Every structure is written in C-alpha cells, then in structure tokens.
C-alpha cells in the first residue's frame with residue numbers, strides 16, 4: 273500500500289536538507305519496491321509567514337493522518353519577536369502527536385573516526401543511544417516572565433517517567449544490556465522521582481543493568497569515556513543538551529538523525545540540530561542528518577531494514593571517498609554530497 277509521508281521542511285537549511293533527503297528516498301524507492309507519496313506542509317517560521325501560525329490546522333491534521341512524518345528544522349532570529357515563535361509550533365506538534373520518546377543514536381561511521389576532534393582511543397567502540405523524554409518537563413511547564421522575575425515549571429508524573437524509562441530498557445535489552453539514567457537527584461524533586469521510577473522499572477528487566485548518573489558529571493564522561501555507554505535515558509531538557517553535546521564525538525551536528533515515537537500513531541523523524549541560520553541558503557549544509565533520518569523512518573516505521581542499510585552504507589562510502597561538507601572540514605556542497613550518496617546507493 274502507498275505510504276503517506278508528510279514533510280515539514282521548515283526554515284533556514286530545512287528546505288535544502290529536506291530536498292536532499294527526498295532525493296535519496298526517490299532514488300532508493302524503486303530498488304526496494306517502496307511505494308510512497310509525499311505531502312509537504314507549512315510548518316515553523318515558514319508557516320508563520322504564510323498563515324500567521326507555526327502549526328496550522330491543515331498541517332496538524334495531515335501529520336495526524338500520515339504514516340510517518342519527516343521534519344527538517346525550524347526557527348531563526350527573524351522570529352525572535354514573533355508573537356508565537358516557530359519553536360512553539362514544534363513543541364505543540366510533539367505534544368499533539370504524543371511523541372514522548374525521542375531516540376538519538378550516536379554512532380561513528382568508520383569514515384568519521386579519523387575526522388573526529390577526539391583521540392582515536394576515545395572514539396573507538398562508541399555506539400550509544402540517547403533516549404530523551406520529549407513531551408514533558410520544563411519545556412511544557414508554565415512559563416512566566418515579568419520585568420524582574422521569571423519562572424519555568426518542571427513537572428513530571430510517575431507515568432510519564434515510567435513510559436520513557438521502559439522504552440530505554442526495551443532498547444537496551446536488544447543492545448548492550450545497560451541503561452544509564454541521568455538526573456540531578458542531588459537537587460531536583462523531579463529527579464528524585466525519576467530515580468525511584470527507574471529502579472521500579474528495572475525490576476522487570478533482570479538482564480539489563482541500571483546505573484544512575486548526575487547530569488553534570490555525565491556531560492563530562494560522555495566525552496572522556498563515551499564507549500562506556502549503551503542507552504542513556506533522561507528528561508527533556510537534559511536530553512536536548514546532552515544529545516547536542518554527543519555530536520562532538522562524530523565531529524558535527526550535521527550527521528545526527530533522530531526518531532520520535534508515540535504510544536499510538538505516526539512517528540516523526542528529524543535531525544537533532546536546528547535551522548542553522550548561519551549557513552542557510554549557502555548550499556553548504558551537511559544533508560546526512562536528514563538522509564539518516566530517512567533511513568530511520570524506513571527501518572522503524574516501515575520495516576524496510578535493507579533500504580535503511582543501503583542508505584547508511586552509501587553515506588559511509590561517500591565519507592570514505594572523501595566527499596565532505598564544510599562542517600567535516602571538506603569543500604563539497606550539499607548537492608555534491610547528495611549526488612555522491614545517491615550514486616553509492
């Protein structure tokens with residue numbers, strides 16, 4: 273049956289990398305007999321410009337009825353004073369679709385090992401997943417801004433924590449059998465509850481080891497001892513920060529994809545980075561984050577494991593061939609890199 277994929281290109285480098293991802297999908301589809309249709313929708317700043325709102329109803333309805341959603345990136349300094357910012361559209365979309373489980377894999381392609389800014393002995397064997405809670409916590413609590421005071425509320429219920437910790441354990445059971453639960457239990461009430469729930473959930477997974485870590489020292493260990501980790505699970509804010517930090521391991525945000533899943537309904541696939549306004553329109557953005565998000569979509573929403581593997585192999589081959597965008601120290605344009613990946617499929 274034809275799969276309906278809603279695409280949200282968004283802002284900044286969003287439209288450029290979305291085109292690259294869709295070109296790769298179009299080239300791959302006949303090879304794996306994958307039948308799909310694309311339904312592009314306005315989102316983020318582009319939707320503010322067109323409709324006055326970052327998440328128009330037509331976009332939300334299409335997303336709800338899709339088989340999967342591809343999102344590139346939203347935001348930009350031109351919207352800093354907008355009454356509703358693009359970022360609010362993103363948070364509302366995640367909430368409306370119930371996308372509570374954000375999976376951010378940190379793998380280092382062979383070709384990237386010698387490009388990483390870190391020593392080879394540190395990079396060797398790095399393969400972990402950040403599982404970020406995506407629809408709760410401080411991003412969704414009440415925000416109050418007065419002239420001299422400001423307040424952001426961080427709320428988590430037992431059930432919200434339990435379901436994301438379970439996702440982490442399910443993933444760990446199929447991988448390295450270790451979960452590192454990250455919190456700030458020495459200070460925060462939400463983190464104290466987080467630890468209690470993690471211990472409760474762990475009882476149902478006797479083959480998976482659970483360790484707890486405080487977010488500040490974990491931020492350091494993720495860089496000094498990254499191969500110690502298998503599945504890192506944490507709340508929304510910490511997961512946002514730690515996953516961007518993890519991009520230092522492969523060397524750039526431009527190769528980092530993600531998947532966001534709900535209990536029911538379509539999943540959404542997006543790079544972990546933002547709209548990169550500093551390089552938007554220059555044709556030099558790295559499209560790999562989007563292309564690998566397409567691979568995650570094929571594997572996780574459509575069971576197209578071989579198609580996903582074709583894409584990942586083509587990306588690795590392209591990097592090994594030395595086709596590198598500026599963020600990786602090379603001179604290839606987005607179009608050159610995309611064409612090379614397609615020819616390596």
Ligand SMILES: NC(=O)C1=CN([C@@H]2O[C@H](COP(=O)(O)OP(=O)(O)OC[C@H]3O[C@@H](n4cnc5c(N)ncnc54)[C@H](O)[C@@H]3O)[C@@H](O)[C@H]2O)C=CC1
Pocket residue numbers: 285289344345346347348349359362525526527542543544545546547548549550551556557558559561599
């Ligand atoms: N999911 C989303 O759509 C997200 C949106 N944002 C929004 O994006 C806007 C810009 O945020 P920043 O803090 O600048 O973060 P950013 O992630 O957009 O960029 C950070 C740095 O990484 C580089 N970079 C990011 N993606 C790249 C790629 N594919 N290829 C090469 N270089 C890449 C950028 O050029 C920049 O130097 C803000 O409005 C922010 O709110 C931020 C994060 C996620």
Ligand SMILES: CC(C)CC(=O)C(=O)O
Pocket residue numbers: 359362363411512544545
């Ligand atoms: C609006 C932000 C929460 C987006 C972001 O930084 C992310 O999802 O990584």
Ligand SMILES: [Mg+2]
Pocket residue numbers: 512513516544545
């Ligand atoms: Mg982020």
